[in-house]
Amino acid sequence: MRAALLASTLAALAGCHARRPAPAPASVVPATLPYLSRAAWGAHAPVLSMKEHVPDRLTIHHTGVAQAPARTPGEKLRALQQFSQREDRLADGRVKKQWADVPYHLYVTTDGTVVEGREWRYVGDSNTPYDPTGHLLVVVEGNFETETLTEAQRRTLDVLVPALARRFGIPATRLGAHRDFATTACPGHNLYAQLPHYRALIAAATP
Template sequence: MMKLVILLVLVGAFFSCQRPAAATEPLIPEGITYLTREAWGAHAPVLSMRPHQLTRLTIHHTATSQLPDRTLADKLRSLQKFSQQESPLADGRMKPAWADIPYHLYVDVHGEVGEARDLNYAGDSNTSYDPAGHLLIVVEGNFEKEDITPAQMKTLEKLLPALAKKYGITADSLGAHKDFADTACPGARLYGELPHFRRLLTGQQ
């Protein structure tokens, strides 16, 4: 009987130590300013959303000019309003209403990070790929025309490896919107940094 009790204690101790990284690692690394949905005044989703399991990190850009004089909270509120109603796109198409902001995290021009859609639910896209399984990170700017700011680069260099570690995402599962759809997103200047980010995910400089 005593042997059985000891065995059960050992088994319980073993499994209590086997917590997945997602349960223990912080979402946002120390040193990065993070604005939660509550802090920026997010509305609730207006439609149902699809639960998913994160297996990829996928980078987008906003494809709009960087706005250093607007607060991150204001940008997120505007993006949510655009997202949750039928809205015209730059190419003249009409976008249907989405449940919420299509991305999970927003990296603004100052390197601050905003919480957008709940990570437990798949994002949306106006292109023909299924974003289920993708942790979608949007970086503020049009990187066909603009450069990534030093603050954005500093944040991405911390954020991407931390997210990959937390969710068990490998370097070869870090990509960009254009890897899955016919689009220029996230712009040539940001897309060109992906090999650097992948090296960071493997622990290389």
């Protein structure tokens, strides 16, 4: 009787353990950089199902709006998630459909903080007709048609870009920008002009 009760208890415990969700992947951001995880900024859970992928490209975006150094990184990501998780109207009048979560995997704020957006193991989203499967999406705060990177953003990107490339085995030739895959000005000509510099950093860091 006692043996049967013990076996039943162990089976129940095993069942509970099996139903626990898998742990989130470890951060891919170097420990030397200022970093804010989803938990730290108070992210809500995704509201739709998402497709898993393995990143084999690194693609740079900009937010397309003016830099806002007075707002905290958490405020920016919470606002972006709220916008992302509802149907909304874009500045050009188009209607944006509801997304599961923040469309980008990593967000670089004006003070150089790297903020976790969508988990990297899930495909991101876009307002333009290209398939972001396989793209690790890094968005930089600002409108780089008219603005330039802050010094803090420059320092962060010089470390972050080659580190991500090493982590996922992405060669310099597979670093691109949104405008390379869709008809858009993103990430703005001032940031797009920096891509050769980042490709050189990736090439130099490749064994």
